[in-house]
Amino acid sequence: MAHSLSAKKRVRQNDKKNAINRARKSQVKTQIKHFEDALKAGDAQKAAEQLTLTIKKLDKTAATSTMHKKTAARKKSRLTKKLNALKAAKA
Numbered sequence: 001m002a003h004s005l006s007a008k009k010r011v012r013q014n015d016k017k018n019a020i021n022r023a024r025k026s027q028v029k030t031q032i033k034h035f036e037d038a039l040k041a042g043d044a045q046k047a048a049e050q051l052t053l054t055i056k057k058l059d060k061t062a063a064t065s066t067m068h069k070k071t072a073a074r075k076k077s078r079l080t081k082k083l084n085a086l087k088a089a090k091a
Contacts, residue, residue: 021066
């Protein structure tokens, strides 16, 4: 248990940041699930819309350093590959 005032404040700050970061990561995961649901349905247009929303969410999360920028870039790349594979299969 923290004893000094500054240590107690730090604990409060860490708890607050932890909750915010968890919420952001959860939002990203939810958005990715929506994208993958659109992929499973085989709807390329809806999947493309969901991809843009997912990329936007990933960029915002990476900008606030909740997630590393390269991690976000890797996820975006993999999701885009999945969409391109769906489009290629439809064509």
